[in-house]
Amino acid sequence: MELRSRELVTSMGLVGLLALVIQGVAAAGAPQAAEALAPAVLWVTVSFAATLGLARSQALEQEYQAGSAVLLAPVDRSTVYLAKCAAHTVVVVALQVLVVAGASVLVSPEIGRHAALLAPPLLLGAVGFAVVGTLLSALALTTRLREVVLPILLLPIVLPVVIASGAAVAQVLAGARLASLGGPLRFLVAYDVLFLVLGAWLYEYAVEE
Amino acid sequence: MGQDPAVAARDVWRARGARSVLRGLSLTVASGGSVAILGANGSGKTTLLRVLAALLRPSRGTVRIHGEDPYASPAARRRIGYVGHEPMLYGGLTVLENLSLFATLYGLDRPRHHAQRACELVGLGAYRRTPVRHLSRGLLQRAALARALLHGPDVVLLDEPTTGLDADALERLVDLLRELRGRGATVILTTHSPQEASRIAEEAYVLAGGTLRGPQEASALGAGAMRAQLSDGDPVP
Amino acid sequence: MPRPPGRRIPARSSDEPLAWILFALMVLALYGAFLFAERERVMGDIQRIFYVHLPLAWVGFVAFGHACWASIRYLATGRREWDVVSASAAEVGVLFATLVIITGSLWARPVWGTWWTWDPQLTTYLILWFIYVGYLVLRAAAGDDPRQARVAAVFAIVGFADVPLVWLSARYLRALSPVIFTSHSLGLAPSMAWALAAGLAAWSLFYVVLVRVRIRLGLVEAVVARAADGREAAP
Numbered sequence: 001m002e003l004r005s006r007e008l009v010t011s012m013g014l015v016g017l018l019a020l021v022i023q024g025v026a027a028a029g030a031p032q033a034a035e036a037l038a039p040a041v042l043w044v045t046v047s048f049a050a051t052l053g054l055a056r057s058q059a060l061e062q063e064y065q066a067g068s069a070v071l072l073a074p075v076d077r078s079t080v081y082l083a084k085c086a087a088h089t090v091v092v093v094a095l096q097v098l099v100v101a102g103a104s105v106l107v108s109p110e111i112g113r114h115a116a117l118l119a120p121p122l123l124l125g126a127v128g129f130a131v132v133g134t135l136l137s138a139l140a141l142t143t144r145l146r147e148v149v150l151p152i153l154l155l156p157i158v159l160p161v162v163i164a165s166g167a168a169v170a171q172v173l174a175g176a177r178l179a180s181l182g183g184p185l186r187f188l189v190a191y192d193v194l195f196l197v198l199g200a201w202l203y204e205y206a207v208e209e
Numbered sequence: 210m211g212q213d214p215a216v217a218a219r220d221v222w223r224a225r226g227a228r229s230v231l232r233g234l235s236l237t238v239a240s241g242g243s244v245a246i247l248g249a250n251g252s253g254k255t256t257l258l259r260v261l262a263a264l265l266r267p268s269r270g271t272v273r274i275h276g277e278d279p280y281a282s283p284a285a286r287r288r289i290g291y292v293g294h295e296p297m298l299y300g301g302l303t304v305l306e307n308l309s310l311f312a313t314l315y316g317l318d319r320p321r322h323h324a325q326r327a328c329e330l331v332g333l334g335a336y337r338r339t340p341v342r343h344l345s346r347g348l349l350q351r352a353a354l355a356r357a358l359l360h361g362p363d364v365v366l367l368d369e370p371t372t373g374l375d376a377d378a379l380e381r382l383v384d385l386l387r388e389l390r391g392r393g394a395t396v397i398l399t400t401h402s403p404q405e406a407s408r409i410a411e412e413a414y415v416l417a418g419g420t421l422r423g424p425q426e427a428s429a430l431g432a433g434a435m436r437a438q439l440s441d442g443d444p445v446p
Numbered sequence: 447m448p449r450p451p452g453r454r455i456p457a458r459s460s461d462e463p464l465a466w467i468l469f470a471l472m473v474l475a476l477y478g479a480f481l482f483a484e485r486e487r488v489m490g491d492i493q494r495i496f497y498v499h500l501p502l503a504w505v506g507f508v509a510f511g512h513a514c515w516a517s518i519r520y521l522a523t524g525r526r527e528w529d530v531v532s533a534s535a536a537e538v539g540v541l542f543a544t545l546v547i548i549t550g551s552l553w554a555r556p557v558w559g560t561w562w563t564w565d566p567q568l569t570t571y572l573i574l575w576f577i578y579v580g581y582l583v584l585r586a587a588a589g590d591d592p593r594q595a596r597v598a599a600v601f602a603i604v605g606f607a608d609v610p611l612v613w614l615s616a617r618y619l620r621a622l623s624p625v626i627f628t629s630h631s632l633g634l635a636p637s638m639a640w641a642l643a644a645g646l647a648a649w650s651l652f653y654v655v656l657v658r659v660r661i662r663l664g665l666v667e668a669v670v671a672r673a674a675d676g677r678e679a680a681p
Contacts, residue, residue, distance in 0.1 A: 069297035074283030160615035167618035
């Protein structure tokens with residue numbers, strides 16, 4: 001499973017990450033946002049770029065129907081799902097690192113200074129995003145509408161993650177310490193676990209022909 | 210378990226979209242057999258093969274590969290090699306990387322070693338570091354074949370493997386299949402050419418109206434008789 | 447809740463008495479809302495929208511639960527009928543959800559001065575609306591294709607799981623207006639409680655009637671499609 005993740009990242013790496021970086025830097029640079037809006041900026045950037053990345057990842061699977069080959073293999077569908085989630089999480093985290101770095105430079109240095117404490121909410125948020133995104137991108141690209149439909153599907157579902165993680169980020173930037181982040185973080189963990197289980201169960205149906 | 214036929218499909222129904230394309234189809238192939246399935250375009254040959262390969266689930270009926278349901282049993286899937294119309298590879302990775310990945314998925318130890326060997330088996334040694342996206346169609350087909358045979362399957366399913374092959378490549382494929390059969394593998398392929406069927410397979414079936422007619426001796430296939438059977442009762446695509 | 451009847455389609459005649467009861471209940475509910483219930487002290491007459499708004503919200507949510515349940519059954523059994531139920535519930539549900547947002551907005555304006563507040567209820571409902579639309583878009587693109595129908599079913603399940611999470615997470619939103627609207631904070635006089643109960647009953651029945659009609663239509667379509675495919679075909 002780990003090897004699988006690495007291979008996926010390799011494949012996505014050049015093409016996917018480039019697209020994400022361009023999006024990330026461009027979006028972060030555009031608005032002259034005050035510090036208060038930083039969480040929103042972070043998450044809006046990450047959300048849109050990550051959605052694109054997920055769509056791209058799924059499209060790669062379908063380019064030569066490699067996804068079918070994976071289904072042929074003697075691997076459980078759920079395992080495939082978990083591996084993909086892991087790979088997507090890594091990519092989203094990489095994106096977040098870039099966005100945080102970019103935002104530190106372009107928006108406010110405060111962001112960079114709090115980077116360590118920003119990690120838990122961002123990481124949990126990335127997991128949530130990846131877990132839901134993996135499932136939904138598999139759904140979206142089977143439809144005639146293809147990538148276009150993914151944002152419509154994904155963003156409402158992922159909203160709790162954005163809200164909770166964004167709230168935690170805002171608290172961190174306002175000077176809170178890890179202990180006081182308990183509420184949003186616990187929520188994120190619950191969300192991640194719920195959708196991981198749900199996704200593992202439903203992935204088989206999503207991918208079945 | 211050694212008594213089970215290599216491939217046993219019983220009363221299989223499967224729709225493509227809204228239409229049922231396989232209607233109560235049954236097929237039994239013993240180990241080591243080689244079968245060609247003929248049919249017009251749209252008759253459901255691809256659907257049938259995909260059902261056997263566990264890419265599709267029959268809406269009714271059962272499929273057993275060596276006695277096990279491939280859809281439910283990873284062990285059964287491990288014995289199947291499938292070559293479809295699409296190459297089923299990752300465009301952004303090289304041939305070797307693709308094969309190593311699939312070798313890992315199939316649980317082979319020393320995946321790179323197996324990947325290398327599969328490359329050489331189909332004559333792609335020189336291209337192993339080429340990204341799949343850059344391969345010509347002919348080479349792509351060879352790569353797909355490598356992927357299918359990588360893990361030494363004993364049930365090989367090929368969907369119209371001869372399309373687009375030049376005479377040289379065709380010879381190579383025939384040799385390869387003969388070698389596989391020599392090792393006891395079971396081969397099922399689909400085609401719409403009776404001539405090719407007679408070259409590669411021993412038995413032939415015709416898929417028409419959602420079920421199979423046959424078997425016949427593949428070598429006894431005459432073009433005229435085939436045409437009559439093929440045009441009879443086919444669903445309009 | 448109506449169950450898909452397998453091969454049978456519910457007779458139209460069984461809906462007739464229901465429709466009459468509905469009519470009566472509706473009259474009762476509207477009377478209760480606009481005439482019977484006492485005038486709310488703080489907000490005045492505009493508060494009467496509440497007797498429609500809350501039942502609509504309840505039904506709108508339950509409708510999606512219905513769709514989610516039907517989706518689960520569809521994935522489990524593969525029977526087309528469940529897919530029809532799910533789509534029907536969603537189509538009627540989105541109607542209710544739209545009305546909830548409109549009535550909520552109409553209520554908010556005179557009371558709080560804005561058309562929109564980011565409180566948990568309204569926010570959740572907006573998201574629910576988007577999820578409804580997403581599901582319906584998927585379902586519409588599906589047509590007769592069972593694979594696409596399955597895609598829609600998966601989304602319905604995911605969507606329904608998401609709604610409570612949206613509601614919970616909305617607590618973390620800093621509300622634009624300091625007034626957090628909660629229906630529980632309204633002291634309900636007995637007359638109000640009755641009006642509310644009548645409203646709940648009436649609108650719930652309204653949903654049931656609409657969904658039954660819609661399901662019947664959908665089942666007929668499914669039967670026609672199956673016949674066109676030529677008997678003994680996969681369900």
